[in-house]
Amino acid sequence: MEKKQRTEYAAKVTAVNMASNLFLAVFKMLAGIFGHSAALISDAVDSTADIFSSLIAMIGIRISDKKSDEGHPYGHERFECVAAIILSVIILATGLVIGYNGVMSLIEGGYKNIEMPNALALSAAIVSIVGKEIMFLFTRRAAKKIQSGALRAGAWNFQTDALASAGSLIGIVGALLGAGILDVIASLVICLFILRTAVRIFIDAVKKMTDEACDEGTVEKIRGVIMECGGVLEIDALRTRKFGERIYVEAEIALPAELTFVESHDIAERVHNALEDGFPLIKHCAVHVNPKESGVEN
Secondary structure (H helix, E strand, O other): OOHHHHHHHHHHHHHHHHHHHHHHHHHHHHHHHHOOOHHHHHHHHHHHHHHHHHHHHHHHHHHHOOOOOOOOOOOOOHHHHHHHHHHHHHHHHHHHHHHHHHHHHHHHOHHHOOOOOOHHHHHHHHHHHHHHHHHHHHHHHHHHHHOOHHHHHHHHHHHHHHHHHHHHHHHHHHHHOOOOHHHHHHHHHHHHHHHHHHHHHHHHHHHHHOOOOOOHHHHHHHHHHHHHOOOOOEEEEEEEEEEOOEEEEEEEEEEEOOOOHHHHHHHHHHHHHHHHHHOOOEEEEEEEEEEEOOOOOO
16 A cells, blocks of 8 residues: 555544544543443543544654655654654553542542432443444554554554443443442543553554564564575575564575676575565565575585
């Protein structure tokens, strides 16, 4: 998929997510207020934060898809990682606010004086679970299609939201059965889910910004493609690193020393093309040739 098409597709996905989150945020906030559920109000706050998160993800994707320029000769892919880090900070702050309110309610005993949740709150929690799960599946599919770390982070967040809404449902049901404290405890559980997602997104983005190597499975597949190219005696060195969602590969291959320069170049070019054709995420591939005498260690 070309960069322009990728950006347009991501924009459509983001618009759908923002509209969905806006609906759920307003619905859950009203249901939480009139349905007397602290957990549902906390869930609504999280959905409100998701609106801004989706916007930041879209900005990150747009910047990362910009062409290379004089100031950024290797491209802008890492800006998507920056967007994911900002997203993790927003999610973290949201979780801390929800957690603080829940703890204070427990300490001060505020939950003892609130009205019990009603059927409206119960219905809103169920709608939220279904809605967030649909958004998770939709966004995860989009993230895989365009290989977007920012959208993948958003998908993880939606999955956490679905679990958080399930926590709200449990808390509301518990409160309806006479245990009002369960509604507040549910908001604390939501806080933990949110914090876990924030940390997960942050760690994943940092790894991609610090030249982490590809996983062993991918490296072995790259080795296999190289060795399938005719003329390659062995692989002397193979280095990989992640650049945002893209991959850089540096390979040193041993070729028979008696080959001419042109013959060696042709094999190296064949290896280069095979790697880029076999791994669409490769942004740059460098192949270095080492001559090897027959029967002599390289």
